[in-house]
Amino acid sequence: MKTKKFLLPEREIPTHWYNVVADMQNKPQRMINPGTKEPLKPEDLFPLFAEELSRQEFNETDRWIEIPEEVRDKYKIYRPSPLVRAYSLEKALDTPAHIYFKNESVSPVGSHKLNSALPQVYYNKIDGTxxxxxxxxxxxxxxxxxxxxxxxxxxxxxxxxxxxxxxxxxxxxxxxxxxxxxxxxxxxxxxxxxxxxxxxxxxxxxxxxxxxxxxxxxxxxxNCKYALGSVLNHVSLHQTIIGLEAEKQMEMAGEYPDIVIGCFGGGSNFSGISFPFLRHVIKGDKKTRFIAAEPASCPKLTRGTFKYDFGDEAGFTPLIPMYTLGHNFSPANIHAGGLRYHGAGSIVSQLKKDNFIEAIDIPQLETFEAGVLFAQTEGIIPAPESTHAIASAIREAKMAKEEGIQKVILFNLSGHGLVDMSAYDQYLAGDLKNYEISTLEIEKYLQD
Amino acid sequence: MKTKKFLLPEREIPTHWYNVVADMQNKPQRMINPGTKEPLKPEDLFPLFAEELSRQEFNETDRWIEIPEEVRDKYKIYRPSPLVRAYSLEKALDTPAHIYFKNESVSPVGSHKLNSALPQVYYNKIDGTxxxxxxxxxxxxxxxxxxxxxxxxxxxxxxxxxxxxxxxxxxxxxxxxxxxxxxxxxxxxxxxxxxxxxxxxxxxxxxxxxxxxxxxxxxxxxNCKYALGSVLNHVSLHQTIIGLEAEKQMEMAGEYPDIVIGCFGGGSNFSGISFPFLRHVIKGDKKTRFIAAEPASCPKLTRGTFKYDFGDEAGFTPLIPMYTLGHNFSPANIHAGGLRYHGAGSIVSQLKKDNFIEAIDIPQLETFEAGVLFAQTEGIIPAPESTHAIASAIREAKMAKEEGIQKVILFNLSGHGLVDMSAYDQYLAGDLKNYEISTLEIEKYLQD
The missing domain is CATH 3.40.50.1100 (Rossmann fold)
Structure with a gap:
């Protein structure tokens, strides 16, 4: 049996985040002030967000943005996170595919969210917040x-x-x-x-x-400001540390992914694992596929519409150019609470529009089936959100078997499910169900 | 800021467990058959335990016992575990002491228990169980x-x-x-x-x-056998992988512990972190202190008696030579459920008798106070059991400050508390209390 984990030494924690916008030919459209209809500028966000975060939000030119030393020091609490070859899952699926996952569940909060929470608090601190x-x-x-x-x-x-x-x-x-x-x-x-x-x-x-x-x-x-954990560009930027580490670790494994997968709520973990690999596709050096795996009950990328919409239900935010189900969309009460969001961030939305990424929607029961198989083979109880990425990886691995092709699949395990065990309980008891949503219903929300 | 984590590469996972009994001048007394009053032999345990486990239980001669390749492969799912220098905790305590902890909470089950569960299942498997x-x-x-x-x-x-x-x-x-x-x-x-x-x-x-x-x-x-997770010698043996890794990692840190601390239930995690360092004390090369931290409500080592007693309340097990509060002892319903055991394993009991190790008992509120401070400084929510080791480390660090001595303290973080948050809830709400136990009450149980 070969080594399963690929561990980077601490000194290999990236020194810069990757800003994919700098490499995009079609830049994401700007957010709009709903009152004046004017495109927003960084200064417009200063009252709410730290200045550096506001600047990052609109940065279209700098490909690499330096990670402050103080943030890197805190990253060392849990980073670099392991990349794992999922041999046992491969065996259970009897697939020729090689399946890797980046394990973001090792953070003390149990998910990738800390990757952006740390810089957001740091930049606020230096502003005197x-x-x-x-x-x-x-x-x-x-x-x-x-x-x-x-x-x-x-x-x-x-x-x-x-x-x-x-x-x-x-x-x-x-x-x-x-x-x-x-x-x-x-x-x-x-x-x-x-x-x-x-x-x-x-x-x-x-x-x-x-x-x-x-x-x-x-x-x-x-001295009080506000922080948001997904959707916005600066959040995706911070999360690219996931993919940048994974890139080095795939090199250690001697392979390169044909497919990169992340579950999809507002886009932060999907962006994090994808964008660093995407830059080689934009350059024309690689042909990697990127799959955003969303819940069938909240299918903004697969069944939503690209338009300007509010980021919140109440309509307090700027208008954001996004794939959306309408800001009044009320998703079913699935256990993957982190994926119950009506829209996609503007970078991902533009990339989807330009066919750089694909999206699939997966019913709840299939995701829990995938989660239990993963727990029983790889040993980690995945968060209900992350099971969407696993289910998508399993679909691809089965397809690889049918086609007899040895694909390399990489997905992001965004978090563990240790504080979500009641969801597994209900699944194992047969009490969970799928939620269908009709096209008519989606259209109704979009017209609201 | 210096690097905080000391990580071993996978190839450094120990190849052998350390059997401290081989080095002990006074061997632990043998378990006794309560019917015949005869000392037990390995064969007596074959009906209940795998043969190799039964032999390990009585092995007094082999200092190093090889870890089967299949077990080492599974250890790789989560081992080597990190050793961490707790700089933030040191700073909060304003202590000259250097505090290190071995982080066993990274195992997929969230505690050190897997270190023995894996070999126990493996040896049973090769027996055809x-x-x-x-x-x-x-x-x-x-x-x-x-x-x-x-x-x-x-x-x-x-x-x-x-x-x-x-x-x-x-x-x-x-x-x-x-x-x-x-x-x-x-x-x-x-x-x-x-x-x-x-x-x-x-x-x-x-x-x-x-x-x-x-x-x-x-x-x-x-084809069915039985497994036990603490107290027995073979369990302590498997747990020595903790201390063996920590020994190499302390070397990476360029320090050597003056004090080694583990929380204490039946003895498995305390033995695991301690025995490898203890061997140098037995040889006379080092003067390390070893502290077993037990709950004030279940103080077998600090206030119990050394005698032959049953391992279970019902009296079905062999008689074990142990520090005990009596096998009918009914501890208060503290949140550190894993420490609510009336006796100590026979190796630890002998070592305590021979003054190789110390024990202290800590009230529940002090342990949760320590747990919250640890969570807020080092970022990991400790299991209620592990907070006993933290509280003990904090006591020693404060003493070091009073004395103005730069001691090196190492403790084992046996597990995380993510599935024990209701205990923290009660603590933060002020709903937890200490449990006193009178000497009279202890004597009553011991006479039963």
Missing amino acids: TNLTTETGAGQWGTALAFAGKAFGLEIAVYMVKISYEQKPYRRSLMQTWGAQVIASPSMSTKSGRKVLTERPTYQGSLGTAISEAIELAMQTP | TNLTTETGAGQWGTALAFAGKAFGLEIAVYMVKISYEQKPYRRSLMQTWGAQVIASPSMSTKSGRKVLTERPTYQGSLGTAISEAIELAMQTP
Whole structure:
């Protein structure tokens, strides 16, 4: 049996993130101010985001952006993450394909989200910001920001969608243990929260309301800004550390991926594993395929429309050019909470439009079947989100078997599922189901 | 800032476990058959344990025991585990001490237990055993055996104490996801379970009953044996891989520990981190101190008596020479479920008797305070068991500060607490308390 893990030494942690926009011929369209209809500039974001993050958001020229030394030091807590050859999974599938996965579940918060939470807190710190607000649905982003806040000494307030606050107490405890304030949203702490609660006292909350509350608190508190864990360009930028490490590790393995796969919510982990490999395709040196694996119940890339839309349900954000199901889209309550988002970030959307990437949508039951097979062969319980990437890799490996081709497949294991075991419980008990969504229903949301 | 992690390459995974008994001048006394009063021989254990495990249990001569290649291959899933210099914790404590921890939480089951589960399943497999039974309290051992069973293709049945089965559903789901059968104990599947349930239909179970059920099922099922996750000598032997790796990693760090610390339940993780360093003390080359950190509510080493006692509450096991609180001892319901055991393994007990090791007992609140500080500085949520080792390390680091001495402290982080967040929840809400136990009460149990 050959070595399965490919480990980089710490000194090989990348010194720069990769900014794919610099290499794109068709740049992503700019965000638009919904009031003035003018394209946004970095300064427009300064009241809400750290200045350097705002500049990164619009950077179209610098291919490589240096990772601050302070951030690299914190990355060393868990990076470089391992690349693993999934021999046991290959054997179980009896496939000629070689399957590799990048294991981002080794971070102390259990997912890739920390890769962006650390620089976001750092850049806010050097701006003199002392407090940050954010929202969290399933809880992974909130957990990461809580950890990063503690690491750099900033105070973090997380508005957690009330139903998750109650159904996912372990995630809430994690944030609290790292010292963050966690508020069930809607709450009485903001005007927007109070308004919702006055009208609907028993409302269980939504990401839209939580975003409004987090932004309102940030705007009204001195030295306080706001942070977002996906969708935006600067988030994707930070996540490219995943693919940059994976590139070196694939070289250690002596192979190069024919297919790169990530699960898809707003795009941060998919971008992270894909963009560094994509640059060789843009240059014309490689023909790698990139697959974004989204839930069948929230199929923005496979069945949505490319247009300008709001990033949140309430319509407080700028207009973003994106593949979207409509900002009022209400996805089924699947366990992959991190993938229940109506739109795709603007870089990924442009790349999809230009056919650099593919997308597939996968029903919930197939993803859990894949997750259990992965747990039983490779030993790691994957997050419900990550099972979408696994299911896609399994489909490709089966196809490779049918075709008798020895493909090299690389996917990103974005996180572990140790605090999501109730989802596995329900799956094993036969209590989970697939959610169909009709084209008519999608059209209805898009017209709203 | 200096590098914090010391990582060994895979080829440095030890090829042999270290058998400290070979180096001990006063060998541990032998286990005794309670019926015949005769000392046990390896063959006496063959009906219950794999033959090689039974031989390891009594091996007093071989200092190094080879790790089978198949086991080393599975170790590669998560080993070598990192050694980390806890700079942030040192800084928070403002101590001149250098604090290192060995991070066993990186195993897919989240604790060191897999280090023995893998060889136990492997040796059973080569004996032709197809099924294994075990019991689990808090669930960490059951999880590890479930994983190891899946890794080598054996069927695993875990009797889980009923109250844990209900209170720790995530642990149960983990075992089930890895394909194990999990039965709440007492159950109707065994004679001993039925007897208990007939007499006390609402009984919430105990480790004693679960052991009886697991042993009964093993004895009555063809090709089925039994496995235990702590206390026994062969378990400690397998865990020495922790200390052997740590020894090489301390060398990479250019330091040598003055103090080695492990939390203490039956002894497996404490033995694992300690024995390899202890051999240099036995040889007279070093003066390292070894501290076993046990809960104040279950203080077998600090306040128990050295005598022959049963390993289980029901009295089905051989008589074991151990520090014990009496096999009927009923510890308070602390969150560190893995440390709620009445006795210490016979090797550790002999070493304690001969003053090679020290023990301290720590109240529950101090352990959680230490756990939260560790989470906020080093980023990893420790298991409630492991917080005892952290609390002990913090005591020593504070003492080093008072004395102005630059001591080197090494402790074992036996596992993470991600599936124990309800315990942190209760601590942060101020709902946890300390449990006092009077000397009178201890004497009462010892006389039973």
